[in-house]
Amino acid sequence: MNKLQPTNAPVNLGRHRRACSICAHAQCEDIDAAFIAWRSPAAIAEEFGLSDRASVYRHAHAFGLFPKRQRNVRAALEKIIEKAGEVDVTAAAVVAAVQAYSKINAAGQWIERTEQVSLNDLFDRMSTQELEEYAQSWKLPRWFTAIAQSATGNDGQE
Ligand SMILES: [Zn+2]
Structure with missing residues (x-):
């Protein structure tokens, strides 16, 4: 595998x-669903052997x-909120996640009276490394929570 291959390179599906152990896996659909629901790839690998x-x-x-x-933003936010009791997540990140969750519609769009911010855009802006860190430790980049908080007009104190 060439690690320098761009992530949007076309893939020969056949x-x-x-070569794929997941495609041949009896629980292939469950694995896909777990990934889309923001289960960490490490946890998925362990659970499905x-x-x-x-x-x-x-x-x-x-x-x-x-x-x-990435479109399944609500699931990602649910994970942050759920994990808040288990791991070290900054209070500001949880506050931002709860506020964001309450303002995101089913299509993943941020509904705000004065300003519309799509969290999808925020996730799109995350680098592979940031997504990886998020999947591992649920740590959102600082710029992400800053934008989410300014969009809600809240400085995280409430
Ligand atoms: Zn596959």
Whole structure:
């Protein structure tokens, strides 16, 4: 695998399927669903007995699961809110997540009287490294929470 390959490079699906342990997996659909629901690829690999999380990323890339997952912003926010009791998430991030969740419609669009911010755009702006860190530790980049908070007109004190 060439690591320098751009993530939007076309994938030969036939070739992917022959080499992919997830495509051949009896629970392939469950794995796809877990990925779209923002389960961490490491946790998915462990739960479904996959060799490593890189295979999850390769499979997700081949089937266009990243944009699907990015549109599923509400699931991501639910995860942050759920995880708040288990791991170190900054209070500001949780506050921003709860506020965002209450303002996002089913299409993942931010509904605000004065200003409309699409969280999809924020997730789109995250680098692969930031997404990876988010998947691992639920840490959102500082700029992300800053934008989310300014969009809600809240400085995180309330
Ligand atoms: Zn696959």
